[in-house]
Amino acid sequence: MAKKILIIEDEAKIMRTVRLYLEQAGYEVVWASDGTQGLAAFRHEKPALMILDLNLPGDRDGLDVCRAIRRDSNIPIIMLTARTEETDRLIGLELGADDYITKPFSPREVVARVRAVLRRTEQSEITPEVVEAADIQADLQRRSVTVAGVPVELTANEFDLLITMMRHPGRVYTRAQLLEATQGASYEGYERTIDQHVKNLRQKIEPDTRDPRYILTVRSIGYKFTEG
Numbered sequence: 001m002a003k004k005i006l007i008i009e010d011e012a013k014i015m016r017t018v019r020l021y022l023e024q025a026g027y028e029v030v031w032a033s034d035g036t037q038g039l040a041a042f043r044h045e046k047p048a049l050m051i052l053d054l055n056l057p058g059d060r061d062g063l064d065v066c067r068a069i070r071r072d073s074n075i076p077i078i079m080l081t082a083r084t085e086e087t088d089r090l091i092g093l094e095l096g097a098d099d100y101i102t103k104p105f106s107p108r109e110v111v112a113r114v115r116a117v118l119r120r121t122e123q124s125e126i127t128p129e130v131v132e133a134a135d136i137q138a139d140l141q142r143r144s145v146t147v148a149g150v151p152v153e154l155t156a157n158e159f160d161l162l163i164t165m166m167r168h169p170g171r172v173y174t175r176a177q178l179l180e181a182t183q184g185a186s187y188e189g190y191e192r193t194i195d196q197h198v199k200n201l202r203q204k205i206e207p208d209t210r211d212p213r214y215i216l217t218v219r220s221i222g223y224k225f226t227e228g
Contacts (some may be wrong), residue, residue, distance in 0.1 A: 002028040005114060006047035008038035008065060009080065010057050014103075018051065021107040022114065035060025039068060047075065049118055051110070052097070054081035054088065063095060070096040074155050076117045080105075093196040098157045099183070116183065121156045133166040134214055134226055136205065147205050157182055158201045161194070165215065165225035174222040198223055 005022055009015045010033045019029045030045050032038035035056045042050065050069070054062035066077060079092045079100035089100050098117050101110060121143075129140040135148045143159055145152045154162065160182040165173060173181070175194045182197075202209045216224050 002026055003048040003118065004028045004030060004045060006030050006032070006038070006041055006045060006050045008032045008035065008041075008050065008056065008062070009053045010034060010055075011053075014080075017107050018110050021111050025111045025115075027114070034058040035062070035065045038065055042069060042073075042075075049076045049078070049114060049121075051078050051080050051114070054079060054092065063091060066092065066095045066097055070155075074153060076121055076156050078110075078113055078117060080110075089193070090196050093193060094200060096155050096200065098155060117156065120160055120182065131163055131166050133169050134228060136162075136166065136214060138163055138166060145205075152204050154201070154204060157197050158204070161197050162201060162205070162215075165223065169225045170227035172218045172221055172224045178222065194222075 005027045007015055007018060007029060009018070009031070012033075015031050015033075019031065022029050030041055030047065032041045035058055038052070038056075039060070052062045052065060056062050056065070060068075062079065062081070066079075069075065069077070074096075077097045079089075079097045080103070081088065081092075081100065082103040092100055099113055101113060131138045131140065136145065138145045138159070140163070145154055145159065145162065161178060164178060164181040165171075175192070178194045198215060202212055202215055205214055206212050213228075214226050216226055218224055
């Protein structure tokens, strides 16, 4: 069965182009032209992934839609936007977006990003495995995490980032290494994106984000998972 992709985009030309390429790649595509329609389509269609434009008409822009969806779901979200300011990208990531693409873009790039995000979301289902470090336990098959026995909901990127570091406690990872480990070697993104994902992750797993217990900053280099 083809995986369903929801595109929330008000520019019909862009939507038609992206839809054509995704359908040629074997995906089923549904479309909404504003935030209100998009939220309704999300609840009714139950897509595997969402492509979400930041600049939507009406009362709900892309950030509002992302915020609403993240209250209930960890569905992978790729932001599609003409906004190039770093703050706009970071706000989207802070709200839980998994990736972003700025306009103008190549439709082939969109397909590649969709495949990469879905692959990261699903790759752990092949082999059941549990990773444990400190008092955190992660089930790769269920993509579930508990901290001191308490379940914690993570996005796909947050989960992959945590697992990467948990596998090798004490190993120092640069931002570029973490980007490659979680996004793939072909990803050409902004290294500081990792900082935002780490910030989001810490808010969910750390007892005190001002004094992290699990994910430690290595000044001028990157991050590591505690050896404690």
